[in-house]
Amino acid sequence: VVDRNTFFDRPERGLKNYQLSQDKENIRRTHKALGDHYHNCGDLSNAVKHYQKSRDYGSTFLHSAEFLLNIIKVTVYLNHWTTIYNYIKKLELLQIPEINSSTLSFVLVKGLCEMATGNYTLAVSLLANVPHDSWTSE
Numbered sequence: 001v002v003d004r005n006t007f008f009d010r011p012e013r014g015l016k017n018y019q020l021s022q023d024k025e026n027i028r029r030t031h032k033a034l035g036d037h038y039h040n041c042g043d044l045s046n047a048v049k050h051y052q053k054s055r056d057y058g059s060t061f062l063h064s065a066e067f068l069l070n071i072i073k074v075t076v077y078l079n080h081w082t083t084i085y086n087y088i089k090k091l092e093l094l095q096i097p098e099i100n101s102s103t104l105s106f107v108l109v110k111g112l113c114e115m116a117t118g119n120y121t122l123a124v125s126l127l128a129n130v131p132h133d134s135w136t137s138e
Helices: 004-021 024-041 046-057 061-078 081-094 104-116 120-128
Strands: none
Touching: 024 046, 024 061, 046 061, 061 081, 061 104, 081 104, 104 120
């Protein structure tokens, strides 16, 4: 069994060193890694906190998109559908080719969001075009 303090000693120490040297890229990556870890452990509030801190150190549109996707991923588990809807709209405004409105996970989240907010007609039209054999647990 790994002790929490032992596991986090290295990343937290590294984060402090990066903050002292103002290495923004490593600070962003460390906050993202800590957010991923907390998300995998089920500590969603800490995951959101670290993902939001990673946004402060992002310098490109891809960093912003990565932040939005991570927040969307966590808020699905929290059932905060209005927040998800707002972040989906922000992600669409970025217009990043790698992440477009036809990406499978993007369509699935958008369909779930529409269904949760009671817009069943739009949810059906979004989800009906997704091949059922491509659905995974993520």
